Amino acid sequence: MIKIKIEKPFKLSDTITCGQIFRFFVQEDGSYDVILKDRVINVFMEDGFLCVSSNNENDLENVVKNYFDLDNDYSVINSFLESKDNKLIPAIKFSDGLMMIRQDPFETIIEYIISSNNGVPQIANALNNIATRYGKKVNFNDKEYYLFPSYKDLKNVTEEELRACKVGFRDKYIKRMIDKINDNDIDLNEFYGLETNEALNKLMENAGIGPKVASCILLFAYQKYDVFPIDTWVKKVMKKDYAIEGEKNIRNFAIKTYGKYSAIAIQYLFNYGRNKEK
DNA sequence: CCACAGGACGGCT
DNA sequence: AGCCGTCCTGTG
Numbered sequence: 001m002i003k004i005k006i007e008k009p010f011k012l013s014d015t016i017t018c019g020q021i022f023r024f025f026v027q028e029d030g031s032y033d034v035i036l037k038d039r040v041i042n043v044f045m046e047d048g049f050l051c052v053s054s055n056n057e058n059d060l061e062n063v064v065k066n067y068f069d070l071d072n073d074y075s076v077i078n079s080f081l082e083s084k085d086n087k088l089i090p091a092i093k094f095s096d097g098l099m100m101i102r103q104d105p106f107e108t109i110i111e112y113i114i115s116s117n118n119g120v121p122q123i124a125n126a127l128n129n130i131a132t133r134y135g136k137k138v139n140f141n142d143k144e145y146y147l148f149p150s151y152k153d154l155k156n157v158t159e160e161e162l163r164a165c166k167v168g169f170r171d172k173y174i175k176r177m178i179d180k181i182n183d184n185d186i187d188l189n190e191f192y193g194l195e196t197n198e199a200l201n202k203l204m205e206n207a208g209i210g211p212k213v214a215s216c217i218l219l220f221a222y223q224k225y226d227v228f229p230i231d232t233w234v235k236k237v238m239k240k241d242y243a244i245e246g247e248k249n250i251r252n253f254a255i256k257t258y259g260k261y262s263a264i265a266i267q268y269l270f271n272y273g274r275n276k277e278k
Numbered sequence: 279c280c281a282c283a284g285g286a287c288g289g290c291t
Numbered sequence: 292a293g294c295c296g297t298c299c300t301g302t303g
Binding site for chain 1 (some may be wrong): 286
Binding site (some may be wrong): 139 | 294297298299301
């Protein structure tokens, strides 16, 4: 096990459970097993330290720091957002320490294609089905986990087999995406360098990827914070607290108000709305 | 058994 | 360009 001294605000629990990732498992002692691209980690906070163990301890501190975005200074982002919208301040204060997890691009694309018109438990179920059938098995603390398969691992998977994993009508979207990546019609690394609107448009050329899904992919896999993923929950909040309706109006408001950190504002609002009663 | 929740698509104005 | 029925699965 390694211990990482946490110097800045960091809410481990909220960061893991706020809806960014689907493949984590709460343990009886309250710690979390989280499945990363190439390993399984167990994490918990104790006396200001992030305590991490893994089946693969190679370069573990750097891997975990990168995954939870621990070297990013969110106080800069928070100050920026505070200066733009007074109404957001309670949500910012409440969510201080919520980090944007840096996820693997391929897994994120498949995750969020599956997320469309779907609920969180179903998404997790489908992802775990895919991993169990096509991913590499990892034994960790007397448990068996499966890493999420790469696009090469999934090269020969059929739509029928995907549907059997409970992805529903999204089977063909996923299959086409896997094929395009394997055929080099899509370069997953290209999106890091594209300007956000170009990247959104390029992602949305693919069947099954609309504005919400493309925004989530760019946020969670490519760290583009000037996106604004609008789901039904966001629509409700915007109507209730800001008297704004319609996706176009919401997007215009967000970009004008929150600018380059629009996506972080949404995450804070969502986390606040979901957890403040607890 | 039915109603509903959750984004993208495609066919219709 | 905007509206709306449809796609699949799980839950109440």
